[in-house]
Amino acid sequence: MARFDGARALVTGGASGIGLATARQLAAEGARVALLDQDGAGAAAAADELRGVALVADVRDAAGVEAAFAAAARQLGGLDRVFLNAGVGQVAPLAAYEPADVERLVAVNLLGVYHGLRAALPHLREAGGAIVANASCSGIQPTRGEAPYSAAKAGVIALAQSAALEYGPKIRVNCVSPGMIRTPMSELLFRVPELMEPFDAAVPAGRAGTAEEVADVVCFLLSDAARYVTGHNLMVDGGLTLVGGGIDAVLRRVLAMRESRRA
Numbered sequence: 015m016a017r018f019d020g021a022r023a024l025v026t027g028g029a030s031g032i033g034l035a036t037a038r039q040l041a042a043e044g045a046r047v048a049l050l051d052q053d054g055a056g057a058a059a060a061a062d063e064l065r066g067v068a069l070v071a072d073v074r075d076a077a078g079v080e081a082a083f084a085a086a087a088r089q090l091g092g093l094d095r096v097f098l099n100a101g102v103g104q105v106a107p108l109a110a111y112e113p114a115d116v117e118r119l120v121a122v123n124l125l126g127v128y129h130g131l132r133a134a135l136p137h138l139r140e141a142g143g144a145i146v147a148n149a150s151c152s153g154i155q156p157t158r159g160e161a162p163y164s165a166a167k168a169g170v171i172a173l174a175q176s177a178a179l180e181y182g183p184k185i186r187v188n189c190v191s192p193g194m195i196r197t198p199m200s201e202l203l204f205r206v207p208e209l210m211e212p213f214d215a216a217v218p219a220g221r222a223g224t225a226e227e228v229a230d231v232v233c234f235l236l237s238d239a240a241r242y243v244t245g246h247n248l249m250v251d252g253g254l255t256l257v258g259g260g261i262d263a264v265l266r267r268v269l270a271m272r273e274s275r276r277a
């Protein structure tokens with residue numbers, strides 16, 4: 015028997031990247047999957063591939079999200095696994111952001127997860143189930159240039175943990191916090207070797223992650239193997255958040271000097 019046989023799953027941002035990789039894994043392991051995305055063509059292509067249900071909605075639109083979750087529950091015969099993953103990024107100095115861009119980053123990344131939780135919970139309440147929200151390592155270790163994104167992702171972790179407190183024991187709610195993952199969102203960075211080579215040298219895993227590597231962890235949290243895990247924020251970052259920019263860089267050089275003196 016496959017891990018998700020009989021499961022009915024919904025993935026937001028399911029047309030691309032981490033969402034699509036997770037939907038593929040859920041479907042490969044027996045779940046029926048609904049893919050919600052603002053990219054209608056992408057959601058339709060993914061639904062075709064996975065014999066799933068495509069839902070076109072903007073996660074900023076509370077009523078649209080509620081209607082899409084209801085349609086998914088109708089078509090799948092209920093819902094018991096949800097991955098709230100849709101998100102967008104942007105990089106600029108804090109004071110250079112246009113207020114409209116800050117509002118968009120907070121609305122998609124934070125309110126989008128809130129609208130998803132609010133739409134999902136009534137469907138999961140009776141039979142129970144599991145929800146995972148996609149936060150980011152920037153939510154616990156804020157990064158330069160991503161102030162609104164980091165703040166929104168910190169909010170995602172708090173939202174998910176509040177939901178875990180309020181809706182247990184029937185519903186488990188966890189987060190993943192990916193580090194640097196190669197997807198369409200981050201692709202531009204990978205085209206500039208001068209940006210990514212120092213990253214690879216610094217991160218304990220020695221490289222960026224893949225969407226499938228995040229999907230593996232999301233599927234663990236959505237599965238019964240994680241039945242005693244709730245309110246957790248699981249870093250999927252290859253050790254990135256262990257690497258402190260300042261002291262760690264100094265001590266790294268001290269260790270290298272020590273090694274070279276020994277040689």
Ligand SMILES: NC(=O)c1ccc[n+]([C@@H]2O[C@H](COP(=O)([O-])OP(=O)(O)OC[C@H]3O[C@@H](n4cnc5c(N)ncnc54)[C@H](O)[C@@H]3O)[C@@H](O)[C@H]2O)c1
Pocket residue numbers: 026027028029030031032033050051052053056071072073074099100101102103122126148149150151191192193194195196197198199200
């Ligand atoms: N790629 C990384 O390095 C990384 C790191 C940490 C966290 N994350 C988070 O992972 C999640 C997925 O990112 P990804 O890297 O797979 O990016 P991606 O751009 O490949 O996929 C994001 C998907 O979300 C959809 N989407 C965006 N805004 C939407 C909206 N308003 N309504 C509905 N759908 C919307 C897009 O159409 C797209 O299909 C995001 O929440 C992102 O913040 C990514």
